[in-house]
Amino acid sequence: MADVLVLKRSSMRGISMALTLLTVLCGCAAPKVREISSDSNVRQPAMERQDVEFKLDKGVSRVLVDNPYGDIHVRGHEKNEVAVHGVIQRLAPDFAAINVISSRQGRDLQLTVTMPKGKHGSRYDLALYVPDEMPLVLRSTSHRVVARKRRAPLTITTISGNIEATSQSRLDISTDSGMIRASQLAERWPGTSQLQSKSGRIVALLPLSGDVSIAASTGGKLSTDFGLSVHARDGGGFEAAARYGSGTSEVSIASDSGEVIIDQSVILEEDGGSADEDD
Numbered sequence: 001m002a003d004v005l006v007l008k009r010s011s012m013r014g015i016s017m018a019l020t021l022l023t024v025l026c027g028c029a030a031p032k033v034r035e036i037s038s039d040s041n042v043r044q045p046a047m048e049r050q051d052v053e054f055k056l057d058k059g060v061s062r063v064l065v066d067n068p069y070g071d072i073h074v075r076g077h078e079k080n081e082v083a084v085h086g087v088i089q090r091l092a093p094d095f096a097a098i099n100v101i102s103s104r105q106g107r108d109l110q111l112t113v114t115m116p117k118g119k120h121g122s123r124y125d126l127a128l129y130v131p132d133e134m135p136l137v138l139r140s141t142s143h144r145v146v147a148r149k150r151r152a153p154l155t156i157t158t159i160s161g162n163i164e165a166t167s168q169s170r171l172d173i174s175t176d177s178g179m180i181r182a183s184q185l186a187e188r189w190p191g192t193s194q195l196q197s198k199s200g201r202i203v204a205l206l207p208l209s210g211d212v213s214i215a216a217s218t219g220g221k222l223s224t225d226f227g228l229s230v231h232a233r234d235g236g237g238f239e240a241a242a243r244y245g246s247g248t249s250e251v252s253i254a255s256d257s258g259e260v261i262i263d264q265s266v267i268l269e270e271d272g273g274s275a276d277e278d279d
Contacts, residue, residue, distance in 0.1 A: 065112075070126065086124055086126045138156045139156075153171075161175065198257070208244060212247065218258060
């Protein structure tokens, strides 16, 4: 019996050691285990669709959109209104309410995507339907902004979000680290177009006819697909300049350290000729 008793005690010690080792192992993996075990309690993102229209009252000459919480995609239409079709993702754990509100500031219609103070995590991607002839000012942060084939002045600003913009009129595009791809769709337009970044890459498609003046500089690499002469700058980087016709339609391209690529745009008949709109 004594031998049996010793055997049982030894077995118990082995079991105890095994349990201790299992406890240690489980302790090391505890964060992952808790995450898996709590999956059943985590709700999926709440997806919503929001459709809202804003009348373009007499005297409105520009539309401003400020959306720090998602993408902005511009679409043209012929109605005398601005329509917003929003896709909302309200994320756990707060499921914060997020919405677009409007206000009138002089001749500007301002649309702002808002979230309650102190909340975070929700997303609002919007499609903006607006007349092609309406000047726009679009602002985002780390999200994408796309506005193609506009016929009016276009201003876009992001921090790190990528920008794609084309217009027959003036472009004013800027970002810190996002990529800019911008195209002028006319051989002449009023005012000076500006494409600017800190470290973001800039791809500019420009007409090589009409009355266009081009000035580009960067602390990074600069290249073109046509015979534009590129020169090294004092202190580093490169610059280039060209003038066609009277040069009254100006394009200024500048980056602190980002790559700049200048290509030739092909203006189709459907793009129209010159643009006379200004803000």
